[in-house]
Amino acid sequence: MSVNREELKRMIDQIPEQDAIEVLDFIGYLNMKREREVSEQIDALSEDxxxxxxxxxxxxxxxxxxxxxxxxxxxxxxxxxxxP
Structure with a gap:
């Protein structure tokens, strides 16, 4: 799925400050989730x-x-x- 980043930036610029804070928190959550998944994959490989x-x-x-x-x-x- 392709995302129009310019449109996304425009939408963020137009939302109220409180919503922007929630968007920022959600992006942080997504980044932490991705890092945790990578870490779990590395851990699994280290035990293989x-x-x-x-x-x-x-x-x-x-x-x-x-x-x-x-x-x-x-x-x-x-x-x-x-x-194999």
């Missing part, structure tokens, strides 16, 4: 044992020079069970 294992394996591969082009990397990933 498979993802952690893949990251550790990738780090080990880079340290010992096992670096692949895209196709070789995909083949390697499939052969080692790192991808």
């Amino acid at each position: 044992a498979d993802l952690i294992r893949q990251a550790q394996k990738s780090r080990e591969d880079r340290q010992v020079g096992r670096i692949y082009d895209q196709q070789a990397g995909l083949d390697y990933s499939r052969n080692t069970g790192l991808s």
